[in-house]
Amino acid sequence: MDILFVLIPLSVIMALVVLGGLWWAIYRGQFEDIEDEGKRILEDDD
């Protein structure tokens, strides 16, 4: 089970990386308009 000594710290680092990604997404406005962008893809674009 020694691998846990690597995996647990690694999971903490991964969690922090994901949090960084979420921060980026929130402050880029990715969550501001969830409904419309999904529908826009169905519309014809000229």
Place this chain on the structure above:
Amino acid sequence: MLTNTFSAEDTPSNAAWTILDTEDQWQAFSKPIANQDIQSSQQLVQSDLLLDGLRCAACSGIIEQGLKSTPGIVSARVSMSKKRAVVVWSPSATLPSKILTAIHDLGYSAFPATQHEDDLASLQKQRAAFWRWMVSGFCMMQVMMYASPTYFTTPGEISSDILHLLNWASWLLSLPVLLFSSSAFFSNALRDLKQKQISMDLPVALGIIITFIVSSAATFDPSGWWGSTVYFDSLTMFVFFLLSARLVEVKLHRKTLGALDNLASRIPENTERQNPDGTFARVLNTKLKVGDIVRVQIGEAFPADGKIISGNTSVDESLLTGESTPIQKNLNDDVIAGSYNLRQPVCITLNTIGESTKYGQIVNLINNAAVEKPRLSKLADRVARPFLIFVMLSAAIAAALLWNIDHGRALMTAAAVLIVTCPCALSLATPAAMLASASAFVKRGILIKRIQAIENIADVDTIIFDKTGTLTEDHIQIKTIVTKAGLTESAALTLATAIAQHSMHPISRALVNAHKANDLPSPEIELNDIEETSGAGISATIKSGAADVSLLEHSAVGNELKLGSAIFCGIAETNTSTQQVYLANKQGWLATFTLQEAIKHNAALAIASLKEAKLAIELLSGDRSSAVENTANQIGITQFQSACSPEDKLLRLQALKREGKKVLMVGDGLNDGPILASAHVSIAMGKGVPLTLAHADYVFLNGDISQIPHLIRHAKQTMRIIKENIAWAIVYNLISIPLAFFGILSAWLAGLGMAVSSLIVVANALRLTKFASSETDTHS
């Protein structure tokens, strides 16, 4: 002829929109942006518009395409969920009034979305709140992962090294939750302490800090007297739940405010003022002065009190008096601010402007009444103080009793008491239930301005209704038709419509509407010499007759048609107790139409079910007595009062208040504003005046009053569930404190208890997301 009549009705007050075309006006909802097209150097402007009439996703596409094909508009983006459009246009090629007209021509309406200076700040705040919630949620999941091995194993099964490592990892990921996500609880608790108040935030903040300190000590020194159990999982989950509740609350609040924004957002009020050279130019109403001469177009509101100096017209003063029948105004008659010009453009000189007008006084009355409204105590905050004192006392007693035996054990027991009593369940009890209810209301088209209004509406015992627009529709209806022998009812209606369609009078429009509703063929009668005598009727000569056989006899060319009062038609009045209008020709009487205000179809049902719930019901109306009595009798209200001024209504309300009654006020017009603002709780119909809506606790977007009994029932159920939740939280604490006190409750059991108690409270509250009366739901 038909098309003419209707296009006149459809044409918006385009003239009023031109006030937006000056730069200082459109700057309020626009900002200049850089031109991305390198080839042209023209300046571009980006404007925000609020849209009305959007129904589905396809609508946004229609508006976007329509705007893009309008000259001068560079791009347009419509957000369906926000009901907003962002339009980029070139000031050298088009004007805001043209953009509004283009949207109007597509079948939607648009208003400028005036930018508030704090818009950007509120966006930042919103993002920060979402980010806090995201951090707590994600860290909670990860901490749960680290904690889960201890849930399924017996002590000693995991080697202490690994356990230590897991605790370390949990500690690391709990740090952002403590320092970042829960900072609001700490700052609120500090603020309350400074003001010497105790709110729910104080026990929450204390619980978080103590849980974290004890768990940290256990992480770094597992052999110490703090014990080796960590509570990071409970801590992060607790913070996540609390933040979730707050996020939903903010979201609902924004939704409500957004809808009100839409209702209150209008073109800035403006009027045509006469220049010294005799021409007219549009100016903002705030720039008008006493003595100015202004011209008021049909459909516009009078900007100030004044006297008519040219023309005559009829006006609608129902916003101020509640009287729904138009009033005739001739030369030198006084008109009042806030009433509407119905028939002809007139010029007036202004006598009184601003706050000294009756309109201004009512607005003031509303604002003052709103200020006087007592602040409501929140149920949970009332519980917080005794709870906190009780917990602190128990912890202190535990520590004091054990201090002489063992310092370490004394501190540990005190901490255990504080952890076990972590006020999760108590602090979630009220918000979870109220938010679940509020979201159920929103689905039914009911907006709540203040979430605490649920507490108020649950204990009302008296309801005061306004009439026009609340119990009745705001237009007149044809009730019965009596005809001369040989003339059918539908033929009489068709004949009346032929002449009525040339008038904008409410009764004429009622006739035209009834004709349309009955699907009758268009009259095909052409008229000459149409002449409307105000306050009496309308007459005309037939130019070419109808093709229809049933009408042939009565539409001979050259015959005269008259529609109006008995005197105008030259016949004897048959019945004076009801409002009637007559149709006649040269030979005499043809038909009589009895009119009535259209009562909302479900009004009687709603009143009956409110009476069943043992609520006292009153009707206070500004309208004349016969109309009020008729309405009251038809829907079963026994207590009514007619010809009430806003002051009368307020007096009646204060009298009821002195008797200790809890009054729910349901209203619509501007004259209801003061009473809405000072009632125990109030409901406004969504079609009402924006000012009234701004002071009501609830807004019914679809004006469906049959929702009121359901609303009250649901609010009562909400209060019942809140009490259940609080009772449960108190029982849980009463059991767990003695257990922790005597050291019987093992640490993991305490953590589990905390989690389960919160979950039970949330699950109980979620029962409220379904509206209580789903079996009678026919709209959804």
